[in-house]
Amino acid sequence: MGEIQKGLFSVIEKLKGTTEQELRIVLLGLDNAGKTTLLKKLASEDVNMITPTQGFNIKSVTFHGMKLNVWDIGGQRKIRPFWKKYLENTDLLIYVIDSADKKRFEETGLELSELIDEENLKGVPLLIFANKQDLTTASTASEITEGLNLHTYRDREWQIQACSAISGEGVQDGMNWISNNIVKKKK
Amino acid sequence: MAEDSEWVVESIAGYLGSPEWLIPLTDFIENKCSVFDDEEENKLSYTEIHQQYKQLVEKLLENYMQEVGISEQQFLDACSSPFAKSKTLQALFQPVLATNDFQLFRSLMVQKNVELQLQALRVIKERNGALPECLTDGTDVMSELEQQEMQILQEVLKRSKEEYEEEIARREHVAPKVGSTSASLGEEPVRNGTGPQAAAHTPAQPINSLGKKEDKVISERSSDSASPKASDNCSTETRTLPAVRVPVKGPAPPPMSREKTANQAAESWLEEARKEAGISKPFRELTVAQQEELQQRAEYLRQQRDKLQALKKEQKGKSVAVEETPSPTPTPAPATQEISVEEKKKLQKRKHLAEKLKEEVIKK
Numbered sequence A: 001m002g003e004i005q006k007g008l009f010s011v012i013e014k015l016k017g018t019t020e021q022e023l024r025i026v027l028l029g030l031d032n033a034g035k036t037t038l039l040k041k042l043a044s045e046d047v048n049m050i051t052p053t054q055g056f057n058i059k060s061v062t063f064h065g066m067k068l069n070v071w072d073i074g075g076q077r078k079i080r081p082f083w084k085k086y087l088e089n090t091d092l093l094i095y096v097i098d099s100a101d102k103k104r105f106e107e108t109g110l111e112l113s114e115l116i117d118e119e120n121l122k123g124v125p126l127l128i129f130a131n132k133q134d135l136t137t138a139s140t141a142s143e144i145t146e147g148l149n150l151h152t153y154r155d156r157e158w159q160i161q162a163c164s165a166i167s168g169e170g171v172q173d174g175m176n177w178i179s180n181n182i183v184k185k186k187k
Numbered sequence B: 001m002a003e004d005s006e007w008v009v010e011s012i013a014g015y016l017g018s019p020e021w022l023i024p025l026t027d028f029i030e031n032k033c034s035v036f037d038d039e040e041e042n043k044l045s046y047t048e049i050h051q052q053y054k055q056l057v058e059k060l061l062e063n064y065m066q067e068v069g070i071s072e073q074q075f076l077d078a079c080s081s082p083f084a085k086s087k088t089l090q091a092l093f094q095p096v097l098a099t100n101d102f103q104l105f106r107s108l109m110v111q112k113n114v115e116l117q118l119q120a121l122r123v124i125k126e127r128n129g130a131l132p133e134c135l136t137d138g139t140d141v142m143s144e145l146e147q148q149e150m151q152i153l154q155e156v157l158k159r160s161k162e163e164y165e166e167e168i169a170r171r172e173h174v175a176p177k178v179g180s181t182s183a184s185l186g187e188e189p190v191r192n193g194t195g196p197q198a199a200a201h202t203p204a205q206p207i208n209s210l211g212k213k214e215d216k217v218i219s220e221r222s223s224d225s226a227s228p229k230a231s232d233n234c235s236t237e238t239r240t241l242p243a244v245r246v247p248v249k250g251p252a253p254p255p256m257s258r259e260k261t262a263n264q265a266a267e268s269w270l271e272e273a274r275k276e277a278g279i280s281k282p283f284r285e286l287t288v289a290q291q292e293e294l295q296q297r298a299e300y301l302r303q304q305r306d307k308l309q310a311l312k313k314e315q316k317g318k319s320v321a322v323e324e325t326p327s328p329t330p331t332p333a334p335a336t337q338e339i340s341v342e343e344k345k346k347l348q349k350r351k352h353l354a355e356k357l358k359e360e361v362i363k364k
């Protein structure tokens, strides 16, 4: 995009007349991790009839007076190459992990480390949801932190939050982290 | 600075109502809209198309700014002037805003898709007296269709209101120097949906909705039916789409370009804008005048409604003529009668709706 147009579009953006602050959030993670479930939970919608995502979903939720535009993109292997088309201007990356799917920890760790290296996500804060904590076989957040070597991520703010997208437990805590760490910085 | 930005806004508004802007934009939307259904989930291909749309708008605006000699700074100033913040101008800016707003872009595309599907089906129906079986799917497509039609009518009425206001604003503004208002309008309207782009539209791109639920279908089903799997009959019919496109007013492009020059359009938009910005409010000062305005508006809407119905009749007339040519499948009398009853019902419904809308519009 040309420099002029950048300025141009940013002004045009103001024409919308919204004084509300907006955040662009991208939800990623392997297929079956629970991204769409989480998205619907955030929007207070029914989480029972969710099918695997072939494309992407967007929901705008208001949170602490902020408009969060959350993009949930399908995680199937064949869709992952498209992830990078959705990373521009992202304010926050939420990465969802199925904590009970130990067989795929390595795979999910690999995908995450590749994402972190994306130019468009340089320095973008990262919130990891260790999802499906309602399952007895779920690993804890700290086990996952170990397994994924999260403490080696020093180029950004990050947080891992245990949750169950289905029951909603822990989701709010994650959102609070967003409001405490991202929103304040942006203002 | 205020005056400086005033002419810039004026110029921008004029451009956003001009054929130079509207034609490429409308072409793009009509060409690309067929994959946009109203499923909740978005297809990956939408993103690609949105990207192309951005590039198009960027290129158009770049050219325009260069041509007119508006600098970035002037543009920015103009856009932040109170003048540019009016609702009317914002409506003009919708297609520009859609570059930065995927949801808005998507709704634009879905709307256009539904509209084109509906037109295609209407043509088929009117030419054949009924929808060929391959299009009905044995379900109540028609009642869903009717709903869609209502939506379009609603759009038409909304448009009418806007046009009316524009008209008033223009008269207000230009009145002293009128003479012959339409002198410069001679040329054919901006878009007539001719040729390749229209033909390319429906049949070319099959829709893959990626196997999801079957309930809320309308657009999906109708696009299915227009896809290549339909019989010869259907695809021939779909090709006649451009011919009928004219009467139906699409929601996408701002209305004024059709019958006004860019300058006039700009003037009328601006007049509106001025009012909204509170710079002068000729109408609001007089309650009597206000009442008169309401009456005029009501009359105008009535006229619009009548025009619409006349158009319908005209189309029907044509379709009858077509049916007189011998057709391979003999259409028995009952069928035609059935339709005219149905038509009547539709007209009544439409009238009813028009009344309701009219009330709503006037209340505002």
Ligand SMILES: Nc1nc2c(ncn2[C@@H]2O[C@H](COP(=O)(O)OP(=O)(O)OP(=O)(O)O)[C@@H](O)[C@H]2O)c(=O)[nH]1
Pocket: A029, A030, A031, A032, A033, A034, A035, A036, A037, A038, A050, A051, A052, A053, A054, A073, A074, A075, A076, A131, A132, A133, A134, A135, A163, A164, A165, A166, A167
């Ligand atoms: N037990 C349990 N199941 C969950 C939880 N969250 C999601 N699921 C289930 O996990 C399955 C996958 O959830 P989705 O939300 O479709 O996963 P996704 O990440 O969107 O998957 P893709 O769209 O393929 O990328 C569904 O059957 C959900 O009901 C959770 O917290 N606990």
Ligand SMILES: [Mg+2]
Pocket: A035, A036, A037, A051, A052, A053, A072, A073, A074, A075
């Ligand atoms: Mg999903």
